[in-house]
């Protein structure tokens with residue numbers, strides 16, 4: 001009985017830890033799925049701002065795979081531009097708002113993926 005309790009406690013702890021990590025940092029794997037559907041046409045596969053639709057954009061999206069640039073963007077800024085679109089943060093209206101279509105968790109996951117693009 002005692003062993004069972006300890007084992008159960010350990011499982012719970014590990015589970016709590018793992019879900020805590022995902023809640024705090026977002027799941028980049030899930031973020032990639034959403035990015036590939038919603039963002040790749042403008043931002044490109046690797047986040048370089050070279051998607052098929054980017055030729056028509058002025059200004060073009062900046063290179064999110066550039067580590068120095070990516071690290072300058074705060075988590076709050078990323079959430080804000082995704083939720084409110086470019087105009088919400090004083091940027092181009094060609095960056096659409098996703099606040100209506102994406103949940104807070106989706107946005108965290110996408111942001112985690114954007115971070116992972118930086119090399």
Ligand code: HEC
Nearest residue numbers: 038039042057059060061062081086091092094095096110
């Ligand atoms: C229709 C084209 C288009 C789509 C689709 C699009 N974006 Fe953008 N995005 C832009 C443009 C254009 C900018 C640049 C705005 C500027 O610099 O004024 C931008 C800027 C950004 C920035 C800010 C980068 C910076 O340099 O400040 C982030 C982050 C971003 N987009 C993420 C996303 C994500 C994530 C998605 C998908 C959920 C997405 N975008 C979908 C066009 C698009």
